[in-house]
Amino acid sequence: MVELETRELRYFVAVAEELHFGRAAERLGIAQPPLSRAVRRLEHRLGVRLLERDRRGTVLTEAGAVLLDEARSALDAVAAAARRTRRAGTAERPLVLAAKAGASHEVLQRLLDAVEGHPVPLPVEVLLCEVGEQAHLLHQGRADAAIMHRPVDDLTGLDAEDLLTEGQVALLPADHPLAAHEQLTLAQVSNVPDLPMARWPRLDGTYPAGPGPEVRTQSQLAQLVALGKALLVIPASARAWQWPDHVAVPVPDATRITTVLAWPATSRSSAVASLVRTAAHVSASDATTPMLP
Known part of the structure; x- marks a missing residue:
């Protein structure tokens, strides 16, 4: 099995995104010759051509395009693992809850009120973001949980607790x-x-x-x-x-939207588990609350 190092993946991603060895080397803060050698060694170990280079420039091969997607995901996962590990080892750290600015305000307020009213309040930091950013924040380890919306948000790789379905x-x-x-x-x-x-x-x-x-x-x-x-x-x-x-x-004939509390499916955080239990209680207690017109 071929084992890949994060350093060589970073090198390859820089070249694949710049499609220019000189610019990639400058971006990485290294000289161009060792960068070229590192990419050639990577191609040799994988047994495939990742880049086509000639006097007209540099282009990705089909294999190179696949590795670019996979390398980005792998580097994001490594960075997320480091962030989650540091956060888990930080005493009294707040749980970071991401939410779209202006969306689901009443649901978010009820959830925060319930958290605050718990006998042992859970410190929560709200991270407001724009549309579609919550999934990235969760996967990158920048947020522990998020208020999201089904079916419009990407919930791939996430678990979720339904909070409210509305028109x-x-x-x-x-x-x-x-x-x-x-x-x-x-x-x-x-x-x-x-x-x-x-x-x-x-x-x-x-x-x-x-x-x-x-x-x-x-x-x-x-x-x-x-x-x-x-x-x-x-x-x-x-x-x-x-x-x-x-x-x-x-x-009335528009698709109904369900507001959910989402978190990474791999999470083992006791703080996230506590927030999910609170969210489930809030959802159950608000089940008879009329929808906004």
């Missing part, structure tokens, strides 16, 4: 004709010529096709809606961050 609303400019409706259908909000649907990035970072503006943050979206440049269908609980210039109209 969605269309967020519209207050002065738009559709804002006067008591409810709307997906068909009505999916094809509004003067108000295109804002486009969030997919899980792979690419954007779906469409005329609407590309957005990455809640603040971008909020201003675009207020300016009459976009609309979006979002979970009803996300209305916590809406502006006075916005109106939220229920969309």
